[in-house]
Amino acid sequence: MKLVLFDIDGTLVDSGKQPRRAFAEAMLEVYGETGDIYHHDFSGKTDPRIMLDLLSEVGFARDDVVRWLPSARDAYLDRLDEYLDRDHMRLLPGLPALLDALVARADIALGLLTGNFERGAKIKLSRFGIDRYFPFGSYGDDQFDRNDLPPVALARAHALLGRRFDAADVVIVGDSLRDVECAQAHGLKCLAVSTGWTAAEELAAARPDWLIDDLVGAAGHEAFAG
Numbered sequence: 629m630k631l632v633l634f635d636i637d638g639t640l641v642d643s644g645k646q647p648r649r650a651f652a653e654a655m656l657e658v659y660g661e662t663g664d665i666y667h668h669d670f671s672g673k674t675d676p677r678i679m680l681d682l683l684s685e686v687g688f689a690r691d692d693v694v695r696w697l698p699s700a701r702d703a704y705l706d707r708l709d710e711y712l713d714r715d716h717m718r719l720l721p722g723l724p725a726l727l728d729a730l731v732a733r734a735d736i737a738l739g740l741l742t743g744n745f746e747r748g749a750k751i752k753l754s755r756f757g758i759d760r761y762f763p764f765g766s767y768g769d770d771q772f773d774r775n776d777l778p779p780v781a782l783a784r785a786h787a788l789l790g791r792r793f794d795a796a797d798v799v800i801v802g803d804s805l806r807d808v809e810c811a812q813a814h815g816l817k818c819l820a821v822s823t824g825w826t827a828a829e830e831l832a833a834a835r836p837d838w839l840i841d842d843l844v845g846a847a848g849h850e851a852f853a854g
Contacts, residue, residue, distance in 0.1 A: 631793045632730060632852065633741035633765070633781055635802035638671070638824020641752055642718040650711050654703035655679060658696050661686050671825050672806025674743035674768035674777075675701070701769075705747045714755040720823045722843030727761045729847035735854045737789055740765025741781050741800055741810070743774055764788050774806050778814045799851050801843075808834040819851040 634640055648665060655662045663682030670678055676697060683693050730736045738761055742749050746767040753759035766780035778798075786792050795815040800807055803824030808831065811818035820836035821843055822828040831839055838851050846852070 629735050629737055629789075629791065629793070629797065630852065630854065631737050631739065631782075631785055631798045633739050633778075633798065633800050634762070635672075635800070635804070635807050636740065636742045636744055636749055636752055638720075638803035638826075639801060639807075639821060640720060640723060640758065641756065642720060642823075643712060643752055644716050644718075646712050646716060647708055647748075650704050650707035651678070653707055654700050655682070657703050658700040659683060659688065659693075661688070669825075672743065672774060672802070672804030672810075674772060674774055675704070675745050675748065676768050676772050677743070677774075680772065701745055705745060705751070708748055709751050712751060712755060717752075717755055719756045719758070720843065722846055724756070724758055724761070726843050726846050727758060730852065731761055733854075736852065737785060738762055739781055739785060740767070741774075741777050741802075742766075743768045743777075745769050774810045775813045778810065778816060801851075803831075805830065805834050808836045811836070817851065819846075819849070 652662045652665050661683060663686050665682055668682055679700060680693050730738055740749060740762045742765060744767060746769050749767060750759050764784040766777040770780045771777055782793060799817045799819055800811040801819045803821050804826050808818050808820055818836040820831045820839045822831055823842050
């Protein structure tokens with residue numbers, strides 16, 4: 629069996645700038661500061677890391693950010709649920725056909741590996757009804773840094789499925805350099821897709837195992853071979 633772990637933003641959906649508004653208002657409410665949020669590169673970062681980096685740049689101590697993080701998380705997620713409008717989002721090319729094809733296979737297990745808070749992941753995916761494909765995952769709630777998320781996902785896969793996965797049988801699907809780095813840090817495979825905010829040339833330079841333009845017709849790709 630192969631375990632396929634999907635990133636969300638830029639890989640499955642594009643929410644545009646809507647989450648930044650929710651982030652900014654939540655951070656102002658809790659910390660009184662946002663940092664340079666509208667120019668900050670969110671790509672591949674966990675939600676807690678984004679808040680920590682923005683606030684560190686304007687002088688906040690890590691301990692102060694962490695202390696109030698649960699309040700900031702809840703304020704952000706309440707606003708995200710309120711503001712996130714499907715009409716201003718995109719389900720990225722090739723979906724949900726790819727997910728339908730993969731979930732129908734007995735030799736594939738699907739999960740998430742995302743920097744989103746768990747509730748935020750569900751909010752984003754539920755706008756297109758694709759949250760149902762992912763019974764587990766690892767999320768921004770679990771760790772500050774993306775490179776620490778694979779062990780969490782593997783432990784949850786074992787708990788749910790009753791089996792352990794060798795590194796060679798795990799594929800991370802993502803659109804950012806941090807997705808590639810995260811896979812490489814644990815000896816996992818990476819299928820990079822250039823549907824996000826990182827140019828194909830930059831992704832290629834990071835040497836993922838595979839690089840494709842989008843997920844159209846990807847069900848037969850070598851990355852998912854049994």
